Amino acid sequence: MNTAIHFAERIKESMKNFNYHIPTDIYFGKGKIRVLGDKITAIGQNILLVYGGGSIKKSGLYDQVIDELNRAGVTVSELPGVEPNPRIQSVRKGIEICRAKGIEGVLAVGGGSTIDCAKVIAAGACYEGDAWELVLDARKITKALPVASVLTLAATGSEMDGFAVISDMEKNEKWGTGNDITKPVFSILDPEYTFSVSKYQTACGTSDIMSHTFENYFNRVPGAYLQARMAEGILKTCIKYAPVAMEEPDNYEARANLMWASSLAINGLISYGEDAAWAVHPMEHELSAFYDITHGAGLALLTPYWMQYVLREETLPRFVEYGVNVWGIDPEQEDMAIARQAITKTREFFDSIGMPSHLSELDIDDTHFDVMAMKAAAGGLAYGFVPLDKQDVRRIYEMAL
Amino acid sequence: MNTAIHFAERIKESMKNFNYHIPTDIYFGKGKIRVLGDKITAIGQNILLVYGGGSIKKSGLYDQVIDELNRAGVTVSELPGVEPNPRIQSVRKGIEICRAKGIEGVLAVGGGSTIDCAKVIAAGACYEGDAWELVLDARKITKALPVASVLTLAATGSEMDGFAVISDMEKNEKWGTGNDITKPVFSILDPEYTFSVSKYQTACGTSDIMSHTFENYFNRVPGAYLQARMAEGILKTCIKYAPVAMEEPDNYEARANLMWASSLAINGLISYGEDAAWAVHPMEHELSAFYDITHGAGLALLTPYWMQYVLREETLPRFVEYGVNVWGIDPEQEDMAIARQAITKTREFFDSIGMPSHLSELDIDDTHFDVMAMKAAAGGLAYGFVPLDKQDVRRIYEMAL
Numbered sequence: 001m002n003t004a005i006h007f008a009e010r011i012k013e014s015m016k017n018f019n020y021h022i023p024t025d026i027y028f029g030k031g032k033i034r035v036l037g038d039k040i041t042a043i044g045q046n047i048l049l050v051y052g053g054g055s056i057k058k059s060g061l062y063d064q065v066i067d068e069l070n071r072a073g074v075t076v077s078e079l080p081g082v083e084p085n086p087r088i089q090s091v092r093k094g095i096e097i098c099r100a101k102g103i104e105g106v107l108a109v110g111g112g113s114t115i116d117c118a119k120v121i122a123a124g125a126c127y128e129g130d131a132w133e134l135v136l137d138a139r140k141i142t143k144a145l146p147v148a149s150v151l152t153l154a155a156t157g158s159e160m161d162g163f164a165v166i167s168d169m170e171k172n173e174k175w176g177t178g179n180d181i182t183k184p185v186f187s188i189l190d191p192e193y194t195f196s197v198s199k200y201q202t203a204c205g206t207s208d209i210m211s212h213t214f215e216n217y218f219n220r221v222p223g224a225y226l227q228a229r230m231a232e233g234i235l236k237t238c239i240k241y242a243p244v245a246m247e248e249p250d251n252y253e254a255r256a257n258l259m260w261a262s263s264l265a266i267n268g269l270i271s272y273g274e275d276a277a278w279a280v281h282p283m284e285h286e287l288s289a290f291y292d293i294t295h296g297a298g299l300a301l302l303t304p305y306w307m308q309y310v311l312r313e314e315t316l317p318r319f320v321e322y323g324v325n326v327w328g329i330d331p332e333q334e335d336m337a338i339a340r341q342a343i344t345k346t347r348e349f350f351d352s353i354g355m356p357s358h359l360s361e362l363d364i365d366d367t368h369f370d371v372m373a374m375k376a377a378a379g380g381l382a383y384g385f386v387p388l389d390k391q392d393v394r395r396i397y398e399m400a401l
Numbered sequence: 402m403n404t405a406i407h408f409a410e411r412i413k414e415s416m417k418n419f420n421y422h423i424p425t426d427i428y429f430g431k432g433k434i435r436v437l438g439d440k441i442t443a444i445g446q447n448i449l450l451v452y453g454g455g456s457i458k459k460s461g462l463y464d465q466v467i468d469e470l471n472r473a474g475v476t477v478s479e480l481p482g483v484e485p486n487p488r489i490q491s492v493r494k495g496i497e498i499c500r501a502k503g504i505e506g507v508l509a510v511g512g513g514s515t516i517d518c519a520k521v522i523a524a525g526a527c528y529e530g531d532a533w534e535l536v537l538d539a540r541k542i543t544k545a546l547p548v549a550s551v552l553t554l555a556a557t558g559s560e561m562d563g564f565a566v567i568s569d570m571e572k573n574e575k576w577g578t579g580n581d582i583t584k585p586v587f588s589i590l591d592p593e594y595t596f597s598v599s600k601y602q603t604a605c606g607t608s609d610i611m612s613h614t615f616e617n618y619f620n621r622v623p624g625a626y627l628q629a630r631m632a633e634g635i636l637k638t639c640i641k642y643a644p645v646a647m648e649e650p651d652n653y654e655a656r657a658n659l660m661w662a663s664s665l666a667i668n669g670l671i672s673y674g675e676d677a678a679w680a681v682h683p684m685e686h687e688l689s690a691f692y693d694i695t696h697g698a699g700l701a702l703l704t705p706y707w708m709q710y711v712l713r714e715e716t717l718p719r720f721v722e723y724g725v726n727v728w729g730i731d732p733e734q735e736d737m738a739i740a741r742q743a744i745t746k747t748r749e750f751f752d753s754i755g756m757p758s759h760l761s762e763l764d765i766d767d768t769h770f771d772v773m774a775m776k777a778a779a780g781g782l783a784y785g786f787v788p789l790d791k792q793d794v795r796r797i798y799e800m801a802l
Contacts, residue, residue: 014653014654014657015430015592015653015654015657015658015661016430017429017430017431017432017433018427018429018430019426019427019428019429020426020427020428020429021426021427022423023424025420025421025422026419026420026421026422027420027421028418028419028420028421028673028674029416029417029418029419029674030418031418032418191416223653223654223657223658225638225641225642225654225658226634226635226638226658226661226662226665229633229634229635229637229638230631230634230665232630232634233627233630233631233633233634234627234630236630237626237627237630240626241626252415252416252624253415253416253624253626256415256416256624256674257416257624257626257627260416260627260674261627264627269670272429273429273430273657273661328732331729
């Protein structure tokens with residue numbers, strides 16, 4: 001595949017046509033849980049409450065949510081125990097409850113995994129076949145119960161987009177799905193709920209936000225200039241505030257900026273008008289499908305290797321913009337030097353927040369590289385910033401060993 | 402008034418609570434007019450078409466719109482002739498048509514003035530009293546017909562926000578109104594419709610976009626870091642592309658970036674979480690209320706004087722960020738030197754795109770300064786980046802003579 005020609009053909013493109021549709025209302029800030037009682041009936045009178053482990057019970061958030069739902073007089077069923085990489089089995093359980101109880105709307109309280117699970121439950125409740133079909137083919141989602149969320153982790157952006165990633169660990173499969181129909185009707189974002197997020201999870205969440213931004217930023221449409229500048233703003237925000245939030249977990253300013261960055265990184269704002277086909281996410285999804293590692297850690301690990309691999313004459317301009325605008329590298333230097341420094345700074349940043357830089361640290365060896373590379377390459381990598389095939393992906397995994 | 406203390410008290414504030422609600426769908430790009438026929442029934446079957454002078458007839462856009470409306474099979478009434486600073490008399494005329502014809506939705510085709518007029522018609526049609534009452538008090542807008550727009554000028558951002566500015570030239574009054582209810586249901590943004598915009602109007606439109614951004618950017622909430630970086634992205638976009646669009650009117654990339662910047666500058670994205678009380682707009686509204694000058698030109702003229710006037714120790718940090726991040730000024734210099742250079746560069750930029758820098762160029766003298774200053778100061782200037790009273794405003798007008 002002559003990637004250079006393929007790239008050059010498209011690099012001249014100006015901003016592309018797009019349809020902007022971000023219907024989710026956001027209630028952002030301290031104490032915003034108090035709007036829940038007033039707003040919940042927007043998704044129905046008979047609610048399925050979806051959440052993860054015990055953390056929302058420990059923090060008191062569960063009680064606040066129940067108080068608000070009682071105040072609104074809605075009927076509540078519960079699906080607790082959604083996993084960090086949410087399983088199709090949890091989705092199926094939720095769908096059963098929806099059908100048995102005549103659920104009208106799904107409220108997720110938690111991080112991205114919980115919200116993702118809620119979305120596919122909401123779609124699956126309106127679908128006759130098995131929900132895994134919806135995971136494999138987002139086009140089959142043509143109807144869904146309304147979803148809302150109360151967010152407790154700044155990471156996936158699921159609170160303001162239509163996407164959901166669901167795993168079937170029995171098959172080592174992890175795929176993204178969703179569309180406009182599964183965008184939350186509203187989400188409540190109180191940065192204080194993230195004060196209790198550990199250093200490690202704060203770092204993983206930030207890496208996820210940055211990766212979403214990178215996936216959009218490194219695209220083939222240089223004419224989407226405004227979007228690129230917005231993306232740089234999100235990256236600078238992550239770089240500034242992740243260390244602050246890790247050092248001072250209750251620093252409201254840091255938590256607020258990270259939380260809002262998580263939503264804006266992936267709600268469409270920085271991808272509309274571009275032609276972004278994600279690269280690092282498909283590669284990472286194979287890591288977590290086979291080894292159940294934390295998504296953000298896998299992204300932080302792979303990203304700088306991917307950057308090194310795709311850096312070339314044709315991609316140089318965007319790397320130079322990245323180095324100068326995000327890292328403040330002196331623009332007077334030679335372009336390739338700026339690009340290399342930018343990649344080094346990216347690695348150093350992820351190191352500084354405790355992210356792994358080698359697969360061996362996660363006890364991952366090359367056992368499954370061939371099948372992982374094959375599956376990742378099937379995930380649209382041929383249309384990425386630099387088109388990649390399974391050999392390319394395998395080489396990137398090898399660099400990361 | 403001890404502004405220094407007032408400012409210092411508030412400068413420590415972190416990101417503020419906000420409710421994000423941007424329901425407008427945007428159809429952006431070449432040929433997007435072709436969605437109009439499919440989407441128009443979202444606002445009704447019986448439509449009032451609002452437009453300005455003859456330019457949309459000359460360009461062929463009028464015919465395209467009528468074709469689409471016919472294709473949709475909707476009934477159409479027309480209000481042509483909306484003025485550049487839209488008059489309350491046009492609003493009243495539109496309301497009469499709405500009542501006489503049982504209009505269900507208002508479609509504006511034009512620039513911000515036309516869309517502003519359409520919004521207040523839509524609100525006035527649902528209001529028993531005179532529409533001027535809605536202009537004087539936005540809280541009286543509690544119901545409105547749905548509005549949609551086809552945009553032909555990158556400037557006011559009216560295509561994606563709830564605001565409208567209406568004038569009564571008999572009284573020399575010009576006020577802003579509007580709220581969430583008057584946000585368009587959808588807007589069609591085809592940058593090609595702006596190819597025919599003159600150099601001067603392109604410059605005025607860009608100045609308006611930049612001023613909206615400045616009004617939000619220079620606020621007292623430094624903790625809204627992400628929003629500030631987004632604002633800088635919009636400013637860089639304007640600075641890069643206004644000269645290109647003026648030199649090559651059919652440069653799609655330039656027109657597309659300016660058009661999208663116009664929407665994002667004022668739809669809430671960069672103001673949510675802040676505490677922005679606009680300063681230069683109220684001062685400019687008096688200029689156009691008394692002298693009917695082009696809004697953008699007045700903004701470009703006043704902005705650098707306002708910057709000079711409010712630059713002081715307490716406001717220095719934001720000016721330094723502005724200079725370094727937007728203008729690329731060397732951060733190693735002394736802070737006050739960076740701030741002063743940033744203001745000089747702002748003036749030089751507006752000069753370079755042909756904006757006036759002295760009121761005398763517009764045949765404006767000090768005749769009405771006292772009453773203008775008094776009215777501007779009543780427009781919320783006491784809550785601005787630096788609180789200003791009527792003496793302050795008069796001094797800024799005098800600097801601008």
